[in-house]
Amino acid sequence: MPVKEPSSPLEKFRAVAARLNNPSVEQHKSNGGKVTGYFCSVVPEEILIAGGILPFRIRGAMSKTTDMADEYFTSWNCSFPRHCFNLALSGEYGFLDGLVVAGSCDTIRFTYDNWRKSPIKTPFIHLLNVPHVSGEAMTGYFRDELTRFRSALETAFSITIKDEAIWDAIRLCNRTRKLHQALYEFRKQDNSPISGSQIASVMIAAGSLPKEEYNADLEALLQMLPAIPVKSQKPQARIMLVGSGGDDSIIADIVEDLGAMVVNDLTCFGGQIKHEMVPETSGDPLEAMATYQVMTKPFCPKIGGAYPLRRDVILNMMREYRADGLIGQRFGCCDPWSGELYTLRDDLKAAGFPSLILEREYIPDSLGQLNTRIQAFIETIRG
């Protein structure tokens, strides 16, 4: 059955975010291109792009169950990678030519072993070791890991990835980051032409489309937004989101259905990927990317020594975007975010910001409960 062409960039982004494979990926493959999936934003897309490979961020979209994955994992493992793995076991990631798993958190890292030892026939699978401390020695270690990663790609796909191609990819991805930052600017105003839920779709789609195409669509969207009529009603409350996951808009949907507004976020699929730029200098591009991930953008709570930076970034974002409060979400059995949100809650309180910490499963057990808690929070904080 022919798929209806989206009539606007936003409609396209929503369609892409709601599914896994999409027409652009299919087109890339039919042109002889390779697609490599990856877990975690710490994996540098730039190296893949420089090798002519389409990076595809692994998500759990469309997943309804973990029946097959639960043969490998138990319910004491985080539900997000379980859902992603279940999709892979049921063939939904059959379009991948490769997979890169960042050794970020435990369960993501264990997914690497389960994936490679499962019947899933992904030709190239690579574990990218990631430092868990923000520091100069760790930057050197990660730079060496990126070198190993580049060599592995070159061998697996019979390609050569030159430094200049990586610099080109860095410039391309930096353009994406700039566009993302411009997009989020619209959320500073009370009457924004784009909702937090819609922004979530735009950000999720970033990991599922070829960058040049994505950038062109996002530029078109940014040009359209100022002309979109907006509601004159002030939101009930302005909310910032942080936490694990973020490849869905469940929390944003609830917040905005209740009349509040998600003004900014620092989630894994959202605000984290737009923060700062990789410096466009000359010299070693792998060094530049290693520094960016380890020192400039250490937003995963698994990166030790960087909590003060994360906290200050969040507080600055809340002030800049006039947030009234913060919602922190984490998936059950996520130990890193458990500790992070536990401490952040106190620091936010000391800074005068109320917060709500939500634990949920990737597919929430009860949307009603989430709705009730968020509603109570909004009523508490609204001016």
Place this chain on the structure above:
Amino acid sequence: MNDQAILDQLNAEAGELFKELTIYGVNDNARKGLPFVIASDDALPEIPVAMNFSLSIMTVAGAMGTGGPQAAANIDKASEMGIENRLCASVKMAAYYLEAGILPVPDMVITTNSPCDAVDMMGQLMDKYKPWARVPKFRLDAPHGTEPSDFAYFGQQLRECTREISRITGRKFEMDRFVEVCNESNKQASLIQDFQELKRAVPCPVDPDMARKGWEIARWVAATDPAVFPRATRWLEQLVEVAEYRVKHQIGIEGINEKIRFLWYDVSPSWGSKLFPRLMKELGAVCMMNYYSFANWNPIDLTSEETIMSSIAQKYLMGTPMTRQAMHSADVYCEDIVRISRDFKCDAMIMPCHIGHRDTNAYHKLARDVCRENGIPFLFLGCDVWDERYMTPEVVFDRIKTFFETVGLV
């Protein structure tokens, strides 16, 4: 030789020494007059012993607390604080100790991401703990790789750590003394390996859990109290002597008619004293190995400062229980199952699948598959090795007994 009397004395000595690992011991250590350092995870004894300072380990104190008075109430308090409820209970207990303010303020804090997210989180809580804001912190990045470059990377950090310890505590790092301690450490490792070899005998000459006790004395207790370090060597020497004697005379564990040998593939539970003796007495089932009684240490290479640090790093990354199992690939995890089962003639493998161990929960199918391929009967439990309320020792016993009956071992 009055071998049983020697074993009883070693057990009594171990019991006394383990008090240093509890929360009470941690507080006592702070008052000993030595510089006092707290680490989030298992720490290398060579450094505190050589530099003569006391190093207590948070998660060990937490684990010891889960077997102590008011354990359940304290574990629950951590959940009430807002810490993830489905976290390892030993970490919950440690988090409770920290947040309840019952730990002494250390001179320095050393944290690391190993062996798992939970301990990493614990370390980060320590980093962020406001009453310790002025306490200097040092964070080690334990790599997941197992290449020489990974060991060199970690070894360089250990060396940097010793410089920081010197700067903060005033304790000097003297290479001669460090080499002396590493030599002693190699001797201890060799003794534990000897005991491990002697365990292969049928019947097993000594309760294999003695290896865990020796290990914990040599590593954990000695780290809290450097004076214990040479005592650990003598303890191990006596253990090996008894085991050698018993193997020579084909004597098994006293009072036990050994019929079944099994691998308990996780840490020894804090409620283990309610399970393993009963398994031995009633079923003749001897637990040949758990994570902590599995000696897998490379010798420390004393050739140069660089090789010492790299080989200590390798020993830590590949030889420390839980770090070995949880930090690296499933290949390491599964190969150990086969090797241990084969070398120690295990009739079965029991996988406790501790609810706080994300690794065993993620690898249970791979473990089951490798057991099936190698003809090793496999039992999955899903218990909590620290909080017996989740699955009581009686229920665990019944499940194991039924399993043994099903596979024809009983």
